Structures are given as C-alpha cells and as structure tokens.
Amino acid sequence: MNQDPKNDKPAETLADAELDALFAVARDEIAEPLPVAFHARLMADAEAMAAQHVANANPPGVFARLAAMLAEFGGIPGLASVSAAGVAGVWIGFSGPGVTGDLVAQFWQGAATVSPTVSTWVDDRLLTRSDDTLLALMAGEGE
C-alpha cells in the first residue's frame, strides 16, 4: 500500500515492492512458444550450420580430393581425352620420322646449296690462312 501523507488517499503511483512483484512475475514467466514458421526458420539455420561443421570436421580424403581435382578438368571424359593425348605422344615418339622427316628435309633443302659451301671455303684456303692474314683482312688490307 502506498499512501499520500497529506490527504490520506492512496498515492497515484505504485510502491517499489509492488513494482518488484511485477518484475518477479516477468522473470518467472514461461515464454510462449515461437510461431511454427519462425521455429522452422531457426531450425533451417541450425541444420545448414551443422552441415558446415560436419564438413569442416571431416575433410575429404586423398581419393575424394583427386576426384574433385579431376572434376575440374571435365571428369572421366576429360581424363579419357588427356590419356588419349598421352598415348598418342608416346606412339609418335617411338615411331620413325617417316613422312614428317621428308618434309623437314625438303624444307631445308635450300640450305644445303648455299654458296660458298664449307668445302669451297676450305679449298680456297679462306679458313686456313695464318692469323696475320686474318688480321690484315679485318684491317681492310686483304683481297
């Protein structure tokens, strides 16, 4: 009870004890259950996060990582293509130059007729002169 001492009427306010009683009710009150849709949203969050925790706790093994890496290159079909390219490379390496070698010879055929040839140089003794001759040639006194 909260009395106004001047006119002996109840004061227009609650006493501290009364207010504390209200706070106690608020502290002890059981909260109402959440709406179903909201509860479901919270559970969806929980399950999504749990999946992350499980993934973090169990990192993928060697084969799983290899499979993931393989997937980056197109999976099994990609691996087949890479294998086929490798086998082809080995086969080319073991087989003779064949037609490809002839093509190279034809391409460099002109180089074989460049004049003067090395034998011409030797015959003309251009490569067998003494050092003095070479020095004279460099100084512009040669032939």
Added chain:
Amino acid sequence: MTPADGQSDDMLLQRYAEGDSAAAQVLVSRLAPRVFRLAKRLLQDATEAEDVTQEAMLRLWQIAPNWEAGGAQPSTWLHRVAVNLATDRLRRRRGVGLDTIEEPDDPAPSAVETMMATDRQRALDDALALLPDRQRVAVVLRHIEGLTNPEIAATLGVGVEAVESLTARGKRKLADLLAGRREELGFDR
C-alpha cells in the same frame, strides 16, 4: 519427450556440434522463446525481434564446435548477444547513440487508460512499451534480466551513474503508469 530433453544446454550444444539435429530442436524450443521475448521487450517490434533472435541463434550455432562446457551458460551468452544486437538496432533506428536520444514527455494518461491487459505481465509489458528507449532497456536489463549496472553501462555505452539514473526514472514512470491499474493488478489500496 526425446532423450535430449533432460540434458543440459552445454551437452546439447556439444551434441549439435557433432551433427545431432534433435539437440538443435531442443535448444531452439528451450532458448529461443526467451530470447525472442527479451528482444521484443527491448525493441517493441515483433519483426525486428525475430531478426535479432535469428541472428543470436545463428551465432550460437557458429560457436558450437568451440564452446567450452562449464563456462558461461549458453542461455546467458545468448541473452547477452541478443541485448547487444537489440541495442545496436535501437541506435540505428534513431540514427544517433542511445545516450544522445532526447527523451519524450511522459505519455498521456489516456494511453494507460486504454490498456486492455488484465494480467500483471501484460500490464508490465504495456507500460514498458511506453517508456523511452534508454529507460526501457535499463529497466528490463536490470530488473528482469538481472544484469548489473556496470554490465548495463557497458552494453549501452554510458556511465554507471547514467544507468542508475535511467533505471530510477524508468521505475518511477512505470509506477506512475501502472498506478491506475492497482486494483486490476491485485494490489490493495
């Protein structure tokens, strides 16, 4: 009743971290309603209170694998997170710090007269809704959530003396607002 129902929050959180969704179910049912009620009391907005509750619970799920059993209770930790999230929202809502908010005049008596709640809890919540934000937060945290004045001061970013003043003014206004409902509340004249 599932086997998880009788376990401590600590244990449930550990089971959740190991992938037990039944543990999460129990934790949501046990903890989230109180967090939601607290957020709603502080924010006076059900939608924002849902957002705060969802964010607080999400942080609990995130920290679950690293939770140290035997320390703070998950419920206590969760309430602190919710209080921080709610007070952040109050600051953003006003665009200024809580400590710089101009407090409005006392609500008109008619607002109290029109309150239709008949039970004490509803009456208290109705009156709390009429308090200025800072006073409401201080009163709820001090007298309902049981935080100490220094803890409230840290949460609100004000001094301890300011918290004492806010709490005292808030209680005084609550008492005035509820005086007209003394009989309805079961208090003798």
